[in-house]
Amino acid sequence: xxxxxxxxxxxxxxxxxGLGSARSGTGHFWLQRLTALANLxxxxxxxxIVICVAGQGHAATLAMLGHPLVAIVLLLLLxxxxxxxxxxxxxxxxxxxxxxxxxxxxxxxxxxxxxxxxSAGAFAVLKISFGG
Amino acid sequence: MAGAAERPLSxxxxxxxxxxxxxxxxxxxxxGVALYFGTLLLVIWLLAAASSARAFEVVNGLxxxxxxxxxxxxxxxxxxxxxxxxxxxxxxxxxxxxxxxPRELFAKLTxxxxxxxxxxxxxxxxxxxx
Numbered sequence: 001x002x003x004x005x006x007x008x009x010x011x012x013x014x015x016x017x018g019l020g021s022a023r024s025g026t027g028h029f030w031l032q033r034l035t036a037l038a039n040l041x042x043x044x045x046x047x048x049i050v051i052c053v054a055g056q057g058h059a060a061t062l063a064m065l066g067h068p069l070v071a072i073v074l075l076l077l078l079x080x081x082x083x084x085x086x087x088x089x090x091x092x093x094x095x096x097x098x099x100x101x102x103x104x105x106x107x108x109x110x111x112x113x114x115x116x117x118x119s120a121g122a123f124a125v126l127k128i129s130f131g132g
Numbered sequence: 133m134a135g136a137a138e139r140p141l142s143x144x145x146x147x148x149x150x151x152x153x154x155x156x157x158x159x160x161x162x163x164g165v166a167l168y169f170g171t172l173l174l175v176i177w178l179l180a181a182a183s184s185a186r187a188f189e190v191v192n193g194l195x196x197x198x199x200x201x202x203x204x205x206x207x208x209x210x211x212x213x214x215x216x217x218x219x220x221x222x223x224x225x226x227x228x229x230x231x232x233x234p235r236e237l238f239a240k241l242t243x244x245x246x247x248x249x250x251x252x253x254x255x256x257x258x259x260x261x262x
Contacts, residue, residue, distance in 0.1 A: 033221075033222070033225065036218045036221075036222075040215060040218065043215070051257055051260060051261075054195075054261070055192070055196065058188045058189070059185075061181050062181060065178070065181060078175075082171070085167075085171060088164050089164075089168055092165060117175050120175050121171075121174065121175040121178050121179075123182070124181065125178060125182075127182040128181060128182050
């Protein structure tokens with residue numbers, strides 16, 4: 001994206017405003033911490049629930065997981081965890097995969113994987129909640 | 133990359149004597165990657181519950197087998213270790229705890245705490261589930 005000076009009305013200052021050397025400022029760092037805090041709080045709520053449900057029969061499990069409060073906690077947890085997974089693995093890939101093509105493929109695979117895992121989990125929770 | 137080796141490079145991991153804080157940093161990343169794939173366990177369990185009684189029985193059987201429980205114990209330890217490591221990062225984010233004393237203490241607390249809490253967790257599970 002090379003913009004020759006004069007072809008744009010945006011000043012050079014405006015084009016880089018808010019962007020660091022990684023082209024995304026502190027947004028990545030902030031979301032890592034934000035989702036980390038959300039994960040921590042949601043795990044503390046979800047863990048006792050999962051322990052209670054673990055080992056129970058199918059009907060009892062569906063009844064418990066389908067409760068709105070439980071389902072909402074699980075949905076929030078899945079969303080926060082998968083977002084945290086996505087940006088965390090992105091850093092790992094950027095640190096260790098240096099060939100441009102492989103790196104881009106790995107980053108795409110990372111995005112696909114985390115969205116697929118999150119969507120699958122969310123769909124399961126919603127299906128159980130809506131009594132399917 | 134041509135010419136890259138001619139510039140002075142900063143020393144990498146293998147130059148340093150292994151230190152506890154360094155190990156905790158590495159383990160934090162490894163547990164993060166393990167948990168990345170470990171989330172599949174939760175999602176598989178949810179999908180099985182949402183699919184059918186038969187599928188749920190199969191997955192419950194797998195998770196309840198000795199090898200399944202072993203994976204779950206490892207998963208819970210990784211989760212707790214990564215969580216304590218994350219709390220340590222929250223403290224560092226405030227600018228505190230970077231001195232030699234605190235950072236060594238954090239490292240020891242992360243190891244000791246993660247093992248103690250994992251044992252406590254499974255004792256509770258064993259007591260509840262019998």
